[in-house]
Amino acid sequence: MATDGNAPSPGLRVLRQDDWDKWYDTLLRAFGGVPESAEERELWRSLTEYDRSLGIWDGDECVGTAGAFSFRLTVPGGASLPVAGVTMVGVAATHRRRGLLTSMMRRQLDDVRAWGEPLAVLTASEPAIYGRFGYGNATLSLAAEIDTTRVGLSVPDGTDDVRVRYAAPADVLDVCEALYARLVPERPGMLARRPGWERLGVLDPEGGREGASPLQCVLAERDGETVGYARYRVKPEWELSGSNGKVVVEDLAALAPAAEAALWRFLFGIDLTSKVTVRSRPVDDAWQYLVSDQRRCHPWFRDSLYVRPVEVGAALEARTYQAPVDVVFEVEDAFCPWNAGRWRLTGDPKGASCERTTDAADLALSVRELGAAYLGGVSLAALAAAGRVREIRRGALAEASLGFGSAVAPWLPHGF
Structure with missing residues (x-):
């Protein structure tokens, strides 16, 4: 050199x-x-x-x-x-x-x-790096270590009608992938996987197991239909007083509450274990509302998907808004200057338009904050409280914050 x-x-x-x-x-x-x-x-x-x-x-x-x-x-x-x-x-x-x-x-x-x-997205190994390029943290992921010796589950009606059976992960890959595809449109942040990406879910190198078992899988079935699946590992641990093993949940998906509860009940009840570890789950994951004691689940959160509007107008037009919104954004974007300036967003639950305008601005923010709020998991009002969004027209912040929200938390199901 x-x-x-x-x-x-x-x-x-x-x-x-x-x-x-x-x-x-x-x-x-x-x-x-x-x-x-x-x-x-x-x-x-x-x-x-x-x-x-x-x-x-x-x-x-x-x-x-x-x-x-x-x-x-x-x-x-x-x-x-x-x-x-x-x-x-x-x-x-x-x-x-x-x-x-x-x-x-x-x-x-x-x-x-x-x-x-219209968008670029990423997961950040070092979160401090990408803000200067306009990426904002748009989703969080939930992790927890649940003490199953002290935490019980209260399951919904119909759970006992769901059968849980073992299956080799590779043998039922197509079944699990088809079920995952049915869930993708229901939650912002989920990825429609291209062919080949399904293999990531069953990749099982020995060096990545951290002392746990090879990947295991169970299917949840009702009336002959697969309605859920869970992939997990078991890490045996022993103390003088006996077994203290851990169930490490890698992936879980279900089409209905009873199916999801049946899978969690199975995982909580695996012999010779006293803990269930979950990671990279939605922040509104259903198990939190089935458990008897959330404190002993030790939940914690971390940043997950970062979003960067590449074409502001096209990105804001592509989504809908849970309440009517008509606001003018003054967008700062030094790295992609074609986004900078004023944009009028009008939208509701049926659709939206976003066009250049010379009208007076209602809210001022950088493209980074726009990316953070884009999927509905980060409130524009919260960003304003941190000084990251400035309200110019009184009432515009509340209007936009409500409109940008999402009924379910956005979630990235896996890294890339």
């Missing part, structure tokens, strides 16, 4: 298939350098969209990576919106503070706009 002051700057280009191994190794090193199993590595190779992936090269060495999966994301109102799932972003430690990340984010957002995708 040349190091003199006259050396050419590292070059940014679209990823070529024969460069994938170097590119991916650069990414792994940026995240600590821990090797992945052959199965895991091959899955990510097969999912990589080469024409949507970028690399920065210094001679023959890859020193920066970024990708963008093509997803469809459910937005409030149930529409499925094409989005860019920003992923695999890393810069070699030898090339930090040279503007490489900014150059990739610049190129990527220009590409997303050219592809006609």
Whole structure:
């Protein structure tokens, strides 16, 4: 590698298939350098969209990576919106503070706009990084460790009519995926998975089990129909007083309350265990209202999906609003200046329009706050209380906050 002051700057280009191994190794090193199993590595190779992936090269060495999966994301109102799932972003430690990340984010957002995708979304390894590029935290995920020796369940009528049976995860993958697809339109933030992505749910490298069992699966059935499934592991633990094992829930989905309760009851009752650990669940997950003691469930929350409007008008028109709204936003967006300025949003539960206007602004905010509020999980009023949204016309904040809300909490079901 040349190091003199006259050396050419590292070059940014679209990823070529024969460069994938170097590119991916650069990414792994940026995240600590821990090797992945052959199965895991091959899955990510097969999912990589080469024409949507970028690399920065210094001679023959890859020193920066970024990708963008093509997803469809459910937005409030149930529409499925094409989005860019920003992923695999890393810069070699030898090339930090040279503007490489900014150059990739610049190129990527220009590409997303050219592809006609109104939103870019990501999950952040370091949340402090992406705000300056206009990404706002739009969803939270719920985790908990439930003491099942002290916490009981009160299940709804019909739970006893649901049969729970074991099934090999790979054998029922198509059944589970079809059930998941039925749920996607019902909750903002959920991803309509393209072919191949279903394999992520049953990926089971031994190095990722942390001492727990291989992945297990049960189906919930009623009248011969599959109405739910749960994927989980069991981590045996023993003390002098006896067993103290843990059930680690990886995924759970159901079409009806009784089916969901039957799955939770099964997980709570597995022999030789005294804890159920859940992670990356919706913040309004139903089990919280079945348990006898929420305190002993030790719930906690963390940031999950970050949303970045790439085309403000198209993004705001694509969703509906749970109450009528007619407001003018003054949007600040230095990184994507085509979004900056005033936009009039008019909408209700049936649809919306959002157009450029010269009318006086009602609310002022940056594109980051607009992204945070977009899926209905973050209140514009709460952002205003933090000084992130400014009300200009009295009453506009309450109107917009109500309209932007969602009846169910937005949720990202898995990372990417």
